[in-house]
Amino acid sequence: MKLLPALATLCLVAATSAVHAADPNLGRNLAATCANCHGTNGNAVKGSGMDSLAGMEKSKTLQKMADFKSGDKPASIMHQISKGYTDEQLDLIATYFAAKK
Numbered sequence: 415m416k417l418l419p420a421l422a423t424l425c426l427v428a429a430t431s432a433v434h435a436a437d438p439n440l441g442r443n444l445a446a447t448c449a450n451c452h453g454t455n456g457n458a459v460k461g462s463g464m465d466s467l468a469g470m471e472k473s474k475t476l477q478k479m480a481d482f483k484s485g486d487k488p489a490s491i492m493h494q495i496s497k498g499y500t501d502e503q504l505d506l507i508a509t510y511f512a513a514k515k
């Protein structure tokens with residue numbers, strides 16, 4: 415009987431992963447949360463002091479997020495925001511912004 419809850423949890427995780435993988439707009443949807451500071455589609459307002467994320471190389475975005483997440487790069491809020499995403503979600507966000515201009 416103890417095996418049943420573990421199996422149910424595993425099935426739920428697998429189903430959730432399949433849904434995320436099947437959503438072609440997931441990267442865009444996750445990246446939309448960045449618009450408040452970094453502008454629509456990652457195009458920051460000039461003079462705002464924020465980095466534009468649109469067109470930034472994927473590896474550079476991922477490195478910055480890893481630095482925020484680990485605390486290696488100081489921030490007022492990004493260290494908290496970055497910890498709210500999985501590595502897979504950060505990869506989707508970085509891929510989305512890398513494709514923008």
